Amino acid sequence: MVIEIKKFGEVLVSRPAGREAFLAMSAYLTKGVSKDEIIEIDFSGVKVLTPSWADEVITKIAEEFKNVKLLNTENATVQATLKTLREYSDLKI
C-alpha cells in the first residue's frame, strides 16, 4: 500500500501533529494490514518536514512493518530529516 504524506499537509513540523497523523493512519489506513506487506511512503508534494513530525510517523511505521520503502524523497527537508532520524532515532530504512 502507498501512504501519501502530503495528505497530512505540506508543512509538517510538530510532534503533536505527527502523533495525530500516526493515530489517524493507524485507524484508517494501516489497520489490519499484514506486517509483511510492502508499505510505500510517498513524500511527493511535501514542502517542509522536520524530525519531530517524522519521528512520530516514519519511525513508528518502520518499527511496525517489515518492508517499508521511501518514495520521492528529493525535497531537502525530507532528505535532512531522514538523515537525522537514521543518526539519532535508529531509523533503519
Added chain:
Amino acid sequence: MTAIFKEAQEKSEFYCETRDVFQARLDRMLREFLRSGKADETNIYLASAIAGEIGNNSFDHNLGSWPDVSGIFFGYKNENNNIEIVLADRGQGVLKTLKKVKPEIVDDEDALKTAFTERISGRAPEKRGNGLKFVRENVEDRKMHLLFSSGDAQIEINAEMKIGKAETEVGGCLAVLTL
C-alpha cells in the same frame, strides 16, 4: 511584567500564544518567502524546518510550566534576499529543562552544548531529542547563521559552532537565524 506590557505583547502580530497560531504563521512565512522568488528555495524550506523545530521546542518543553507568559515571539523579514527569522520565549530555558534529566549539567553554556550535540531530551523517558541536532547540522551544511541564547550563554553556529557568554541574559530562549 506590567499589565500594559503584557497586553501589548499579546496583541502583537509577532506573538503566538498557542502552537496552532505558530503553525499558521510559519505556513504564511513559507508562502511569502517562496512568493518573493528571490532567496534559494532549498534554503527557504530548510529555514522553515529549522524555525519549526525551534518554535515547537518552546511549546514542547514549557507546556504546563510557563513561568509567566505562555507562547512565543515569532518574527521574520526578507529584505534584498537577506532573510532573518527571530524566535523567543519566556520559558524555563535550556538549563532548567535539561538539568532534570542530566543533573551533572553545571551551567547555561554546558546546557547549550549538550542540547545541540547530544542525543538527550528534557522529556525523557519519551524517546526524542533530535530536533536541535537537526538544526545545528543544517545551519552548518547550508552556511546559515544561528545565534541561540538561553540564560547567560549563547551558541553561535555558522560553518562551525562557538559557545560563550551572552551579551544579555535571556530568561527563556532567543534564536536569530539569518541566511
